[in-house]
Amino acid sequence: MFFSVIIPVYNRPQEVDELLESLNRQSYKNFETLIIEDGSEKRCKNIVEKYTDQLDIQYYYKENSGQGFSRNYGFTRAGGDYFIVFDSDCIIPPHYFETVNQYLEEHSVDAFGGPDRAHQAFTPTQKAISYAMTSPLTTGGIRGNKRHAGTFHPRSFNMGISRQVFEETGGYRITRMGEDIEFSIRIINSGFKTALIEDAFVYHKRRTSLKQFYNQLHFFGRARINISRFYPSEIKIVHLLPALFTIGFFVFITLPLWNLSLFKLFLYPFFFTCALLFTHATYKNKSISIGALSVLASFIQLTAYGHGFLQEWWAKLKE
Incomplete structure (x- = not known):
């Protein structure tokens, strides 16, 4: 199975470097990466060029339109069977694509998502924030495990959709302020099947200060x-x-x-x-x-x- 990774970026070149380094360490290599620079002043083109000999990677610069429409921009240029969206502040564990590929071979799923965790290299503040966003003792813990309530709604920091989902839904209709929630609802309302892949987690930095x-x-x-x-x-x-x-x-x-x-x-x-x-x-x-x-x-x-x-x-x- 061939995957297309779509990463919208806005003024975060250092994060892109760490993300691409983690993608370079994947055990499953059959994927391409599309970096969509969304009108950034601090561009990451030089960072991307470091990985052109190591990754199947494409770089696009466009006028600022927000993260939702920047993902659509990537979808229209992607060649994969599935499109996977990451936020630029994520680090991907080496087994991620191998885990996703194995799951999709065994299950018929149109859209999926995975949870997030704190990396051992995160600062204490980032680890505390990760706890608040994933703990069963807060509302942050209602997602990201098999006991989640109702139909699983993927979120765009770690989300995959089939090519058919994009072609039939047209992708994101709003670009910010809940764009991934709206997209997930519309995917489900269109009759597509969604799933949580628990082991397809990412290390999500979120924010560096309280x-x-x-x-x-x-x-x-x-x-x-x-x-x-x-x-x-x-x-x-x-x-x-x-x-x-x-x-x-x-x-x-x-x-x-x-x-x-x-x-x-x-x-x-x-x-x-x-x-x-x-x-x-x-x-x-x-x-x-x-x-x-x-x-x-x-x-x-x-x-x-x-x-x-x-x-x-x-x-x-x-x-």
Whole structure:
């Protein structure tokens, strides 16, 4: 099976270098790589040229149109049986394509995705962020394993589609703000079969600081409401949880201003939650400092998403 890897890039040459190096280490070699430079000022063409003798690679520069339409640009130029999309801040383990190829030989699947993990070389902050986005104790942990709820919706940091899926759906219809969610919903509504390939994971850097992480999750919360403009029924109870948590946390931290006794009562579940997150994250990462950072990252994951969700919901009500 021949794969086409589509990677949109915007001002991240160093990330592309690490990603291409990981692709060069793949045990399964039957794939091409298309780098789509989306109007970057910091171009990665020189980085790509380092790998022309090692990878079947193509470089394209285009005017900025956002990541969704840049992926479409790559799809129209790809020659593979399946198109695989990675974010530029991913590192791909050596077995990835071998794992995907074996799965597709044994299962009839039109679109698939895999989970993400923290690489051992990640910074403590990146490992804490990865924990918050994958832990079963946060809403980040509702995807990426066999026990995920409902039909699996692939996400574009690690996603594959057959050529037929692209030809029949036309690819992405929006370029940002939930573009991969909208695409996944439309793939499923078109009757195509999706699957999670648990062992086809990637190491996803996401953000390098907690401030960047907050901004990213705030945008994710807004994106979920944006998707409801296209598919009103796609707001599920699980999507409301971060918003409810955010409201509850705001009430909790303001309780001392009007009811100190009630505040003291809620201190117990608050500290229990923190202790549970700290213990689990410390065990998973074998590090007390990452465990402590993971508590903060988990609260950011929930409140940033919840804030963005509520902000965009209010904006939608005023439309």
